[in-house]
Amino acid sequence: MMLCCPFCFLPGKAQAEAAVLPEGASQEMETLDTNASRDQQVCKFSEDYKQIYLSLTYSVILILGLPLNGTVLWLSWRQTKPWSCATIYLVNLMVADLLYVLTLPFLIITYSLGDRWPFGELLCRLVRFLFYTNLYGSILLLTCISAHRFLGVCHPLRSLPYRSRRHALLGTATTWALVVLQLLPTLFFSHTDYIDGQMVCYDMTGPENFDQFFAYGMVLTLSGFALPSLVILVCYSLMVRSLIKPGETLRRTGNTARAKSIRTILLVCGLFTLCFVPFHITRSFYLTLRFLSSQDCQLLMVASMAYKIWRPLVSMSSCLNPVLYFLSVGNNRVRLFQELRHNKVGEQPAGAKGEKPRGGQIWVLTR
Template sequence: PSLALTSGKALCPLVESYKYILLPLTYSSVFVLGLLLNGAMLRLSCRRASWTCTTIYLVNLAVADLLYLFSLPLLVVNYLLRDTWPFGELLCKLVRFLFYANLYGGILLLTCISIHRFLGICYPIRSLPYRTRRLAAAGTATSWALVFPQLLPTFIYARTGVIDNRTVCYDMTSPENLGSYFPYGVALTASGFLFPFLVILACYCLIIRSLTRHAGDANPAGSAARAKSIRTILLVCGLFAVCLLPFHITRSVYLFVRVYRVADCQLLQRWSLLYKIWRPLVSLNSCINPLLYFLSATPSVACQDYCAKV
């Protein structure tokens, strides 16, 4: 077992041998699969004669995924060396920053796509002036402009340290800074995940209501398209919740235990295990994003035609 510093003085023995097998396998698989899928998505998008509004969001999402994916080999080496970080503090900070930039930048881009779909399906004619390539580019720029200031503390908090005569790259921050990191982590969860998730759910609920109103349409093609749209929306919401919600719950509780329940080593072991299992699984979003929004997307034809001209 390894020793986890839970406060300035207390040490809890944690059994973490599982992560030296689980994490290299998970990160290696995500790296290869994500590289292939996002690379293919970028290649196909760049070969299009003109980009639609949705393509602009998708390309930004793929770039965010690729930037994160290129950091995964460093983590694979780290865990193969049994939590020994040989790459220096700057790369430690960069790896942690890229994880959260991909996570929360991707969530905001998915929110933009959801709003775009909501307008295209629920208000197809009235929303045409608001579904242009220029506004889509402004939406992506705004998303990144919101994400980077939010994540600057992450770059500052991330650091290396020495445990048992080996250099480690702390997952969130060093133990002595956890008290100040906790409120920042809670605020980041609320602003970066909870609020966008509620917006996405609201958009998709309204889209489903709009689609089901026309469920009795005699047109077979229209009925099939609506059924596919509903299945895609349900899949998006389901994967969003399965991948991201457990991660944010386990991360928040784990932080709480590390800060306020420092003496309960059994509780710390339980939530450390849950958090460190879900943390690599959230990386699967880098593989799911191109599948959901490139292969299964059903963008409005009207939007494609209009955006191509603007």
């Protein structure tokens, strides 16, 4: 399949309106080409890789994400109420992941059919909305978690009144409200259209709304990613600085506990960077090239490929969140095996009598 870009060299708004496609909609470009003047230069590049690559990656995320997130939610539900602050944040994070994972069968079928969308207008808008809800909901929830842990590590006594279940519930409710308000425009921008008689579902928007979508996309990147990432970076940096200080911190935690906490922080920051940073960079670069009417076909092809390669990989956070939950704190693995054994043989987990199960730990520093 060849992607043709006959309007890549048109100046100003004409090019911008012609440049935005649903993922993989090379048919639209072929239609646009019939309306272009014959002396226009045309950018052509193959996008056959998407039908295999996107179907495969989304299938892997579905297969891994559904049972992993379901297991964490199950363990959280089984533990004694009331939930701790960490469990409240965790449950909301897993819900955000599951909302997205449940939309993946629609995308897998679509790309397997060669980008044809057979599910109608409503599901098109809903699937695109839930993708960004998971993305920016996860980022804001991780921001809440980092701020919560920062207060517990760097200001354990002064912050005690603010690290309560009430504030955790308020934080998660505020997060969902902000995410929904930020993403309501996606329900307008995303829609279906017919290209050469085949229904497609726009990932971004149609050509006629490109200017508005570009402005919205840049604002969303700033408010939904850049600013929360800065907060996360500052919180974890101050936590590491506090942990490497000698004296009181050393007496409280010990060398082994401090080293484990620092490794956990670095792991979390590394995986956050891997999942979210490349996607936003490639997406912003791709949109900017379209908006500025780039005359470099090769650069346009690289930008398009990079964005579409990283787009499903950003969803790997749906699988990594529950994995980190188990790997970072050994107690979680023990609880899982105890629960499975209890269900199998009808016995209570070892040490369960007379004990109140500990609250689930988020995959960051534990104190």
